[in-house]
Amino acid sequence: MFTGIVECVGTVLEYNVFDGSEAGGQGISVVVGGAGSILEDCHIGDSIAVDGVCLTVTAFDQETFKVGISPETVKRTACAQWSTPGASVNLERAVRQDVRFGGHYVQGHVDTVARLVSKVPEGNSVVFGFQLRDSQYMKYIVEKGFVCIDGVSLTITRVDDHRATFYIAMIKHTQENVTLPGKRLNEDDVNIEVDLTGKVIEKQISVALEAQFEQEDSPLIRTLNRLIDAKLAARNNC
Template structure:
C-alpha cells in the first residue's frame, strides 16, 4: 500500500524476460534506497512491483505480462522516460495523500495541460471502466501521484486536476505532453461501495430488515448519503 506522494524519479531498462532494472536518478533517491530490501514493494508509476535484487542506486523487479498489458510499463518508450517511485507505506508513517494500492485500473491520456497563476491544470481522458470511480473532489492516482479531482465530465469520461508547483516539479507530470499515456487507479473506497451496492445476495438483510438489493444510489441519496 502507498499514499501517492512521490519520493524519487527513476528510469526503467529492460533486462532478461520480463525483468526490469529501475534506477533512481533524482536527488532524494536516498528515501527509496535507505533500507530497501529483497521482497519490498515499490510503486513504479503507480504500479506495485516487488524488489528481487537491490542495486547500488536502484533495484530489479519483474513485471508480469498482465501488468505490462494493463499499464504504461509495457509501452515502447518506457526506457526513455522517467517513472515516479514511492516505497511502500510503513506502519506509523504519515498518510499525506490517499490510500493507493498500486493496482492500476487502466491507462488514461493527457488531453491538455495549462499553467495558471498558482498551479498547472491538467485534463485527462479515462476509459469508462475507470471513470465510474471518479467523483468531483475525490481522489485519483495518476502515475502513482495522489491528486484531487477538480472537475469531472462523466459524458466525456474526462477529469481535471490542479497540480501545485511542487508536485509538478518533483514528478514526471512535467514531462507529459498532449496524448501522453498515464496509469490511473481509482479510489479503493469507490470500489468497495460499488461492490456492496451491486452484490447479488438477495437473502442478506441489514439491521432494519432492508435487503442489500434495496441499497441503490437512489436509496443512499434519499437517506442523505449522497
C-alpha cells in the same frame, strides 16, 4: 500499500522483454536507476511503486533496483512506455506504520490508463486533463475525490462523464518533483488507480441486493411488492 506521495524520480536503465536471469524470472524485467535515496533499507521482495504500479524488488544495489512485470500488468498499465531509453518514473516505497499518511490509500494496483489531453497554466499551478481508455471507470471518478495518477495522489477538480475526461490542478512544488509535467500532450498515457472506497461500496451493495432478490420473503422483495400493490390499487381506483 502506498500514499501517493512520491519520494523520488528514477530513470529506467533497462527494459528487458525477456530476462532469463534468476532475478528476471524468465519474463519482462525493468532496471531503475537514480533510486539510492529509497534503497537504504531495501530488501529482496520489498514492494516499490513505479509510476503507481506495485512491483517486487528482485535485485538491487546502492543506486539501482530490478523488478519483474507480468503480462497482466503490461495490459493494464502504461509500463510499455518505459521501453523508451531514459524514461523517468515516480518512485515510492511501501508506507511504514510510523509515518504520517499524507496522500490517500493507494494499493499500487492500476485499474486502467488515461491519455493526457490538456495542459493549461492557472497562476503558478497547471490544470491537466485526462481521457480514460476504459470509460467504465468514470463511475469512480468524482469531483473533489481522490485519484492516483502515475503514483501521485491528486484531487479531481472537474469531471466530464460524456467524454470520459477529468481534470486535476497541480501546484508548483508537485510539478517540480514528479514526472507528469514532462508528459507529451495527446501522446503519452498515464497509469490510473481509482479510489478503492468506491469499488468496495459498490461491491457490498451489489452483493447485498443480489442476496435480497434471491429470497422471496426478503425485506427488499416485501417492500417492492407493497409498492407495486399500492400502484395497482391507485390505478384501479381511478
